[in-house]
Amino acid sequence: MVMTLLQLLNDRVKAALALAGAPDAQAIVQQAAKPEFGDYQANGVMGAAKQLKKNPRELAQEVINHLDLQGIASEVSIAGPGFINIRLDNGFLAARAAEALKDPSLSVKADHPQTVVVDLSSPNLAKEMHVGHLRSTIIGDALARTLTFLGHNVIRQNHVGDWGTQFGMLTAYLIESGNEQNPAHALEDLEDFYRRAKVRFDEDAAFADRAREYVVKLQGGDEQVLALWRQFVEISLSHCEEVYKELGVDLTRKDVMGESAYNPALPGIVAELKAKGLLTEDAGAQVAFLDEFKNKDGEPAVYIVQKQDGGYLYSTTDLAAARYRADVLKANRALYVVDARQGLHFQQMFTLARKAGFVPADMQLEHVAFGTMMGDDGKPFKTRSGGTVKLAELLIEAEERAFALVSEKNQDLSEAERRTIAKAVGIGAVKYADLSKHRTSDYIFNWDTMLAFEGNTAPYLQYAYTRIQSLFRKAGLPEAHQPIVIAEPAEHALALVLAQFPDAVDSVSREACPHFMCAYLYQVATQFMRFYEACPVLKGAVETQQSRLQLCQLTANTLKTGLGLLGIEVLDTM
RNA sequence: GCGGCAGUAGCUCAGUUGGAUAGAGCAGUGACCUUCUAAGUCACCGGUCGGGGGUUCGACUCCCUCCUGUCGCGCCA
Structure with a gap:
């Protein structure tokens, strides 16, 4: 396979450093801080010169002499003081673009395919999905999507909350x-x-007593209660599936x-722990x-796996899930996309799971933590009356707002066309607003900025x-195999950013941070607009x-593919 | 009390393993549509990177300390 630009340049400079x-x-090697410096810069010479007690600029010259x-x-x-600035050759960029x-995968491929479990969404089935489940x-x-695109074997796990005391209460009611x-009729409005x-x-x-009794019956395997529970779970899950479909999220029963x-x-x-x-x-x-978690006084942290009444906790369930992912799913890496x-x-769970041998030492366990969605007031996002915002309603509002804006911008289109555009734009805006921020920080949800359609937005x-x-x-699509000639600065800049797609995908996968892809695609779009x-x-x-x-076609392919990795659709007209 | 995360332009956010004069968008000011979709492009304006120490040739980035906010810490998930 073709190496990414960063891999290629790092390899070559490292080889030259060795020869020097x-x-x-x-x-x-990293992208140049300023365009005047070139496209890439290598910063390693200064540190190396220090260790060798050499003059950094002289060492830099030696490195360049050996740099192929x-x-x-x-x-x-x-x-x-000893930076090496590199400007890529136009012919090289043209060849990369042609490749x-x-x-179809735009020169992207994983070095070592893994089995990766992604634990995501995981709503509580006792209630309706709300904004807390969005991130x-x-x-x-x-x-x-990104890991699948890289060629990994991805297993999605929707660890839904379908067990516990609440379900006794709900079946009793x-x-x-x-x-x-x-039950279908009664559960029309799950929240209510x-x-x-x-x-x-x-x-x-x-x-309340009766509810607790039903919990015991449920856990004891009482057929009547179990049947009701199954119906409840079934109906709640189909509510979730409607939301997933609306959201364009690839999650199903399996x-x-x-x-x-x-x-x-x-x-x-x-x-086994015992x-x-x-x-x-x-x-x-x-x-x-x-x-491993003891405080300054040397007191270790306490992790409860079984209550004094004999009941189990989510800590126990999570340990069982970790073991299942290791033993049955044979995962090399497990991502837990869960609130920070x-x-x-x-x-604590990861530590205990390893000590108990539930997961092997070479299996990566990562908590892909994310912050809270805030309202304009900087407090957790709520409705005006202070209630939780239902996800289904949020999505409807996104499409309505987008429809109003599309209608304003483009009166010529039929209502059906505007509805289609509004859906892709509205849902895309909600998703992109979230995905474009670093996941670990809290972020402020604001309709006006995400639907402003300016700047770094979907x-x-x-x-x-x-x-x-x-x-x-x-003009029609370009004919295949025609020469690509990079001459103008805007062409160079566009071809360069297009050649960086594999690096962008790689960074998303490595850090489990989708916002790298957003930042990258924004660069692509910006460079394209300048080129245009x-x-x-x-x-x-x-x-x-x-x-x-x-170049236009590769730009389109890159935007479509990159947005596709984020679960966002593209449109032919808007 | 202990621990985690955060504090970057008026606002919303980037800033990769320490690198050059800290970057975008919005808002503000000013240019550019008889010319491929102006949901666009360009320019200007805007900063004690929470404060103070330290390490280093070099610190938004690493260490210490303090301030502020936020979240978590034995039988909810």
């Missing part, structure tokens, strides 16, 4: 409200049903592996003391794509037109 007498030095970038760079120079144009769902979906025979059940639970001790699935494994988990001497009985509960607030829990990228499609409508202004595509000689049309 610094075999252990890092090349540290024949056919790759057009200019290599020393600058400042990517032939390849896990779309960040997880983007990561799963289903019977009490006389909806046992026709849950609220009413909760009110009964809180105000009527007899009902990805569901709920908490209840691990129920039979829980006694074994505790027994057998390995990892548990202590403390106040009647089974707990693991973890020295559960960070401590996961660090519509800006979608618009760049439609401009290209418009060119194709006028500076280099008329349809007006020059036939050769120029064919060359530029090919």
Whole structure:
């Protein structure tokens, strides 16, 4: 396979450093800080010179003397205290573009395919999906798509909350409200049903007792209660699927592996932990003391795996899930796309799972943490009345707002066309607003900025794509295998950023950070817009037109593929 | 109390393993549509990178300390 640009340049500079007498030095190649410096810069010489006690500029010269970038760079120079600046050759960039144009995967391929589990979405089936589930769902979906694109064997796991005390309450209320025979109707509004059940639970001790009784029956395998529970889960799951479909998220029944699935494994988990001497009985509960998390006074952290009443906790379930992912799914890497607030829990769970031998040492366990979605006031995002925002309603609002804007911008289109555009734009805007921020920080949800359609937003990228499609409508697609000629600075800049796609995909996969892809695609769109202004595509000689049309096509392929990895659609017109 | 995360332009955010004069977008000001979709492009304006120490040839980045915010810390998930 073709190496990414960064891999290629790092390799070559490192080889030259070795020949110049610094075999252990890092090349540290990165994109140039400023266009005047070139396209890339190698920063490794300064550190190497220090170790060898040499003059950095002299060492830089020696490195350049040994640096083989024949056919790759057009200019290599020393600058400042010992930077090596590299400008890529136009012919090289043209060749890279031609290659990517032939390849549906745009020259992207993983070095070592792995089996990767992505734990994502995981809503609580007792309630309706709300905005709190949005980030896990779309960040997880983007990561799963990206890893799949790289050639990894990706297994999505929707660890839905389908077990526990709430379900006793809900089945009890289903019977009490006389909806046992026709639960679908009663559960039309899941949120409302849950609220009413909760009110009964809180105000009527007899009902609360009955609810607890149903929990015991449920866990004891009582057929009548189990049947009701199954119906409840079924209906709730189909609600989720509607949302996934609307959201354009690739999640189905086959990805569901709920908490209840691990129920039979829980006694074994505790027994095995006990057998390995990892548990202590403390106040009647089974707990693991973890020295890895002890505080300054030397007291270890406590991790409870079984309550004093014998019940299990999500800690137990998560251990069982980790073991399942290792033993049954044979995962090399498991990503847990879960709220950052559960960070401590996961660090403890990972530690205990390894100590117990539930997951092998060479299996990566990563908590892909993300921050909270905030409102304009900087507090967690709520409705005006302070309630949780239902995800389904949020998506409807996104499409409505987008429809209003599309209608305003483009009155000529039919309503059906505007609806189609509004859906791709509205959903894309919601997803992109989230994905474009670093996942670990909290972010402020604001309709106006995400639908402003200016700057680093989904519509800006979608618009760049439609401009290209418009060119194709006028001139047709470029003919295959025509020469690509890079001459103008705007062409060079565009071809350069297009050649960086494999590096962008790689960084998303490595860091589990989709915002790298967003930042990259924004660069692509920006460079394309500049190219579009500076280099008329349809007006020059036939050769120029064919060359530029090919750059346009690769730009379109890159935008479509890159946005596709984020779960965002492109449009031919908007 | 202990621990995690965060504090970068008026606002929303980037800043990769320490590198050159800290970058985008929005907002503000000013240019550019008889010319491929102006949902666009260009220019200007805007910063004690929370404060203070330290390490280094070089610190937004690493270490220490303080301030502020936020989240978590034994039987919810």
